[in-house]
Amino acid sequence: MSKPEGELTWKDLKIGSIVTEPGNASQYQTGAWRSQRRSLDIKRCIKCGICYIFCPEGCIEQNDEGYFEANLFYCKGCGICACECPTEAITMGEEE
Amino acid sequence: MTRRVGIEISRAIGEAVKLANVDVVASYPITPQTHIVEHIAELVADGELDAAYIPVESEHSAMSACLGASAVGARAFTASAGQGLELMHEVLYVASSMRLPVVMAVANRALSAPLSVWGDHSDAMAVRDTGWIQIFTENGQEVIDNVLCAFRIGEDQRVLLPVMVHLDGFHLSHMIEPIYMPEQSEVDNFIPPYQHPLPLDPDKPVTMGAFAPPFIYSETKKAQEVNLTAAKEVILQCWEEFGSIFQRYYHPVETYRSEDAEILLLTMGSFGETAMIAIDAIRKAGKNVGLVKLRLWRPFPFTEMPRFSLCWTGPFPLADLRDQFAQRLRQPYIMKTRSQR
Numbered sequence: 001m002s003k004p005e006g007e008l009t010w011k012d013l014k015i016g017s018i019v020t021e022p023g024n025a026s027q028y029q030t031g032a033w034r035s036q037r038r039s040l041d042i043k044r045c046i047k048c049g050i051c052y053i054f055c056p057e058g059c060i061e062q063n064d065e066g067y068f069e070a071n072l073f074y075c076k077g078c079g080i081c082a083c084e085c086p087t088e089a090i091t092m093g094e095e096e
Numbered sequence: 097m098t099r100r101v102g103i104e105i106s107r108a109i110g111e112a113v114k115l116a117n118v119d120v121v122a123s124y125p126i127t128p129q130t131h132i133v134e135h136i137a138e139l140v141a142d143g144e145l146d147a148a149y150i151p152v153e154s155e156h157s158a159m160s161a162c163l164g165a166s167a168v169g170a171r172a173f174t175a176s177a178g179q180g181l182e183l184m185h186e187v188l189y190v191a192s193s194m195r196l197p198v199v200m201a202v203a204n205r206a207l208s209a210p211l212s213v214w215g216d217h218s219d220a221m222a223v224r225d226t227g228w229i230q231i232f233t234e235n236g237q238e239v240i241d242n243v244l245c246a247f248r249i250g251e252d253q254r255v256l257l258p259v260m261v262h263l264d265g266f267h268l269s270h271m272i273e274p275i276y277m278p279e280q281s282e283v284d285n286f287i288p289p290y291q292h293p294l295p296l297d298p299d300k301p302v303t304m305g306a307f308a309p310p311f312i313y314s315e316t317k318k319a320q321e322v323n324l325t326a327a328k329e330v331i332l333q334c335w336e337e338f339g340s341i342f343q344r345y346y347h348p349v350e351t352y353r354s355e356d357a358e359i360l361l362l363t364m365g366s367f368g369e370t371a372m373i374a375i376d377a378i379r380k381a382g383k384n385v386g387l388v389k390l391r392l393w394r395p396f397p398f399t400e401m402p403r404f405s406l407c408w409t410g411p412f413p414l415a416d417l418r419d420q421f422a423q424r425l426r427q428p429y430i431m432k433t434r435s436q437r
Binding site (some may be wrong): 005006008009010011012013014015016017018019020022025 | 193194195196256293294301302303304305306308309311312315316318319322
C-alpha cells in the first residue's frame with residue numbers, strides 16, 4: 001500500500017477495495033489483539049512441535065536452538081499452545 | 097430492420113439476453129422463477145446461445161455463481177422475484193460492494209405470508225438499499241430495451257455496478273405483447289465487450305471481498321455511494337444514445353398530462369399504462385388529473401423528481417396496493433425534498 005492504511009481515503013482505494021498485492025495480510029499486526037502473552041520455559045520444553053502444529057495463527061517458528069517460539073507480531077494470545085503443551089512448558093500471563 | 101414479434105415478455109427477455117451474448121446464466125429454476133431462465137436454458141441447450149447455464153439449488157447460490165462469473169470477466173445474468181430475491185438478499189450487497197455488474201431481471205412479486213406469487217413491489221422495495229441500480233419498466237418493449245441498456249450501464253467503466261430491471265410479475269412477466277426485437281448487429285454495436293479492470297486472473301492475482309477494518313470499510317462504502325450517485329449521468333447518456341439508435345427514449349421521471357394537473361398520480365412499473373387510461377377517462381369527466389411515472393428507482397432521481405413536488409401543494413396520492421407500500425415509496429424522497437426546503 002502506498003499510504004499507511006489509517007490514512008487511506010475512498011479516493012485511494014482500488015475499485016471494490018480489491019487487494020492487488022498478494023499476501024499483504026502479513027502486514028496486519030494481529031498481535032495487537034493480544035491480552036495474554038505466552039512464555040516458554042525451555043527447561044521443560046522437549047521440542048516436540050505440538051504447539052507449532054496447533055497454533056491457529058501459524059505464528060510459531062523453530063529457532064536455531066530447536067525451541068518453538070511465537071512471533072509476537074502475529075500471536076493473538078489465544079493460549080491453545082499452552083493448553084496442548086504435554087510438558088506444561090508454555091504458560092500464559094497478562095499482557096502489559 | 098428490427099422485427100416486431102408477438103412474444104411472452106419473459107421469453108423475450110431470454111431473447112434479449114441472447115442478443116447481449118451473455119457468458120454465464122446461473123439460476124434457480126422453480127417458483128417464484130418465471131419463464132425467463134426457462135427460455136434461456138432452451139436457447140443454451142439448442143446451441144443458439146453459447147453460454148454456461150448453471151442450474152443451482154437456491155437463489156443465494158444463483159447470485160453467488162453470477163458474482164464468480166462476473167469477477168473473472170464474464171458477462172453474467174440471472175432472474176428472480178419475490179421470495180427468491182429475498183433469499184439472495186445478502187449476496188446482493190456483495191455484488192454491489194465488489195462492483196460486479198451482474199444484470200438481473202426481477203419479475204416483482206409479493207412477499208409471504210400469506211403465500212402469494214402475484215404482482216407487487218414488496219420485493220423491489222426490500223432491496224432498494226443494496227446498492228444496485230434499479231430500473232422500473234411499464235411494458236414488454238421497455239423491459240427488453242432496458243435489459244439491453246442494463247448491460248451497457250452496469251459494465252461501463254465509470255459505473256461497474258449490478259443492475260436490476262424490474263417488470264411486474266404476471267402483469268408483464270406472463271403477458272404476450274408485440275415487441276420490436278433489435279438486430280444482432282445493432283446490439284453488438286450498442287453493448288461493448290465487458291472488461292473488469294481488475295479481474296480474477298492467476299497470472300495477476302487479486303483478492304476480492306477481503307476483510308477490511310472499520311476505517312477501510314467506511315471509505316469503501318463512501319466510494320460506492322459516490323459511484324452510485326454518479327452512475328445517473330451514465331444512465332442518462334445510455335438512454336439518450338439508445339433513443340438516437342432505436343427511437344425509443346427513456347427518462348428517470350416521465351409524465352403524462354401533468355402540466356395543468358390539479359391532482360398528480362405517482363406510479364412505478366406497469367401501473368403507469370392503467371393510470372394513463374384512467375386519467376383520460378377522468379379528464380373527460382372534467383377533472384384535471386395527471387401522472388408522474390418514476391422509472392429510475394436507484395440511484396434516486398433527486399434533481400428530476402422535486403420538479404413535480406417541491407412547488408406542489410395539492411394532493412399527491414400514490415397508486416399502490418396498500419398504505420404501507422406507499423409509505424415505503426414516499427419516505428426516501430420526502431425526506432430528501434424536505435431537507436432541501
